[in-house]
Amino acid sequence: MIEVKGVTKSFDGKTILHDVDATFQTGKTNLIIGQSGSGKTVLMKSLVGLLKPEKGQILFDGRDVMAMNGDQVKQLREEIGMLFQGSALFDSETVLGNVMFPLIMFSRMTYSEMLDRAHFCLERVNLKGADNKYPSEISGGMQKRVAIARAIALNPKYLFCDEPNSGLDPKTSILIDELLSDITHEYNITTVINTHDMNSVLGIGENIVFINKGYREWVGDMSQIYNTDNEALNHFVFATDLFQKVREYVVDNERRTPPSGQSR
């Protein structure tokens, strides 16, 4: 579990995050949602230690990141996997080389064990036969899957994903969402996904944190989001006619279907 307590972050005197509190639960897909410029990427970068907040605490299973020394941070980072918006695969390495990279750097495995583990991770993300291809030779969706395979290579306890669906077609986006959700449940990982893809919000959002103008505005799950009276969240999630109709349909269905307890 990751706990964020009163985190504040500013750039050049402008406060981007205002006293943000949030809890990201283990074994669940935790989503940070919000409009562009709302501060969700700053929050995620603060969580992974790429940015240092001025105020507040970030606790990884009770361990305060802000109070850690260099070695402790390094140790914690070995427990973290991250999927970047642009995949961030190493251009000079092949697909296999990218997945093996964290194993080479941080594991004590033999070469054949590393190879087995890398192949296992690539198979887990349904990517076979691309071992010797370079990132520039594969599609965006495949790059994301390689990045996921690299992120899970060291069996991370925490998985961070920064807009995993950006630049992908809807079908591939759903596949990536399902993959992230499956991996989270299978390995009991604390997964934090930064997204503004409404399909992800309504499809895999088990714990959703809505950030608006740097403030944590709302917390809930994908079922609660249909009935929220939070104006900013409604404007954000149900901004299009399609999603408004989806909400009307879901809400109508809930009204018509009596709760299971009453029907008995």
Add this chain to the structure above:
Amino acid sequence: MILTSSLTTFGRYCLFISRVFSIPDKWKVFFKRTIAEISKLGVDSIPLVIIISLFIGAVIAIQMQLNISSPLIPAYSVGLATRDIVLLEFSSSILCLILAGKVGSNIASEIGTMRVTEQIDALEIMGVNSSCFLVLPKVVAFLFFMPILVILCMGTSLIGGLIVAIVTDIISVSRYTYGLQAMFNEWYVWYALIKCLFFSFIISSVASFFGYYVKGGALEVGKASTNAVVASSILILLFDVILTKILLQ
């Protein structure tokens, strides 16, 4: 204002270098990367060094013949002057200025692209010291291979002059080769090698520094690459004066 910003940049550079010269996370990976960098930065520069050295050596020989054609100056002076110009200035300073363009822009754009595509962030999140992992092999490789390039440049430049002596009649081969050997001062070779070590460190570290701190996109990577070449060229010229004063006087 300029002084403040220069001092700030120098301070950042010192902090960057202190992170670069830390113990590598995995020695095996470090050696592997260093060998790859020797190939990329050093071996791949050999054709450029040979071409430039051959032509410049030939041009120096022709110009020496044209400028010192006097009955009071012995004919072998062409070989002697060509040799000393090559040893004292061309093989180290001018070659390094040329390589600052090739190698410096290569390093700055490679690391800069890694920065803007979040590859450096990915390394940091994995717990890898990205500055040491990316930059130290480049600095070590270039420091190791630069003296080889300088010696190659010396030899090729003198051969360029020799080719002029062979294919033209402006100077005889025997007088040119006699001039090459006349009043030879071994220290000039050491002087060039010492200078090239300083210059190779400047090229690799300054270019890495500019690439590492790129912010933005492709445009900024291009700017960083240009700035890296300009800054390392100025530093090479500055250190050329300082080292010449120290080593030759």
